[in-house]
Amino acid sequence: MPLQMTGAPSDPDLIRLPWDLPLEEWPERHFVALPRGISRHVVRFVRLSGHVYAIKEISARYAKREYTLLRDLARLDAPAVEPVAYVTGRTRANGEPIDAALITRHLQFALPYRAVLSGSLRPDTLTRLLDALAVLLVRLHLTGFFWGDCSLSNTLFRRDAGAFAAYLVDAETGELYPTLTRGQREHDIEVAHVNIYGEMLDLEAGGMLHPSIDPEAVAHEIVERYRRLWDELTEDEIIEEVEWHRIDERIRRLNQLGFDVAEMMIRRKAGTARLIVRPKVVDAGHHQRRLLRLTGLDVEENQARRLLNDLDSFRVAKGLRHEDEAIVAHRWLVEAFEPTVNAVPPELRGKLEPAQLYHEVLDHRWFESEKAGRDIGLEAAVRSYVEKVLVHKPDEQAVLPGTPEEAALTGADDEALSGTDGEEEALSGAGEGTGAA
Known part of the structure; x- marks a missing residue:
């Protein structure tokens, strides 16, 4: 069989x-x-024409299967790495066959969990990772995706304002169905429980886990977080007819969690004056879509929430309460967001995504204003942030070890992953993370 590359490779x-x-x-x-x-497979990263790709060696059957699943997840807008192609028909010069390869696009500004949890990072960081993983698993289950091997190792984490956003990396064991049964979901949860317990024990044995973190409690916590979120998104709610406002409250709670509600199924409970309400949750990314619609900025969910809050503050500060929202958003973009990002020296802009940079400037403004006893303003906050914080964030070479082997063993420096001057702990400004499938 001749060498064959199947997919949508944009780089010759x-x-x-x-x-x-x-x-x-x-x-x-x-x-x-x-x-x-x-990873159980050999994974390497290559840079071509300014783009980074992750290549994983795997059997031809599983390379095609995983590529197809990742394409389906992309079509469903699920958080997962982007498939590029798979390569089959590989042989040595002497004709000896070689495993096929799956190519995915590298996920920028993302890191594996070991790089985030190594050393003495605060337990709060682990809590945020578990929240992100629970949201990821719920989102996948809502789309009908059975993971089969949910773990921290098969997940990448990107900073998302003060939280994290999680992305599926390995879909090798996955299956896509119209809907999942309770048994399928429970099996996925149990696998996650076992895998995460093992990963925490591994970190503990290697001296990479904070002493206050209990591996068994962590494994149990991911199950509880998943179930709380799933129930909030899907369970029926019984209300009295006079309590119609509780439907609006339920929708607002779901929006705060980042999910949109397409419709509500409401029926009367037999023999009573009570109503049974079931929301139909269609998609995550409520704040992302609103910000994208208003400004064209495509960011993570919590970043979007933070930027929208700042937009609302801008509206009040400028006396624009009664102005059209689209006009206010345009003014905020050209008077606040863009000047802030553009004020950063070009050589430092690659350390953080623009939305994360703006979020951290807002945090820095609050801290510095507290110290000064007055609002120092956005312009001064940008200058101070660049001088006191951003210049000290390591660049890619400072965060990333020199060889792939070192990278696999060490992840990233603790200093690179922790905050500065008491500000909120966040991932460092590594220009790129990892997108291995």
Whole structure:
């Protein structure tokens, strides 16, 4: 069978890579050093034409299957790495067959959990990771995706204002159905419980876990967080007819969680004056879509929430309470957001995504204003943030070890992952994280 690349590769240099050699034998010049999680397969990162790709060696059957599943998840707008292509028909020069390869696009500004949890980071960071993983698992289950191997190792985390956003990396064991049964969901939850317990024990044995963190409690907590969120999104609510306002409250709670409600199914409970209300949750990203519609900014959910709050404050401060929302959003974009991002020296802009940069400037403004006893203003806050915080955030070479082997072993420096001057702990400004499938 001749060499064949199937998918939507946009870079012709991909086909020119040395596919007649196993990944472990590729020349070092092809690789870029990025932190990666533990994988049962050989995974390497390559940079071509300014883009970074993750390549995983896997059997042809599973390469095609995982590529198809990732394409389906992308169509459903689920949080997962983006598939590019899969390569089959690989052989050495002597005709010896080599495993196929799956190519995914590298997920910028994302890190594996070991890079986030290593060292003595506060337990609060783990809480935020568990929240992100619970949201990811719920979102996947709502789309009908059975993961089969939910774990921290199969997940990437990107900063999202003061929280994290989680992305599925490994879909090798997944299945997509119209809907999932309770048994399928419970099985996925149990697998997550076992896997996360093992991962916490592994970190503990390696001295990489904060002493206040109990591995068993962490594994139990992910189950509880998942169930609380699933119930909030899907369970029936019984209300009296006179309590119609509780429906609006339920919708607002779901919106605060980042989910949109397409419709509500309401029926009368037999023999009573009570109503049974069931929301139909259709999608996550409520604040993302609103910000995108108003400003064109495509950011994470909590970043969008923070920027929308700042937009509302801008409306009040400028006396624009009665102005059209689209006009206010345009003024905020050109008078607040863009000047803030543009005030950062070009050589420092790659350390953080613009939305995260703006969020951290807002935090810094609050801290500095508290110290000064007055509002120092946005312009002064930007200057202070650049001088006191941003310049000290490590660049890609400071965060990422020099070789793929070092990257796999060490992840990222603790200093690179912690906050500065008492400000909220967040991931450092690594220009790129890891997108291994």
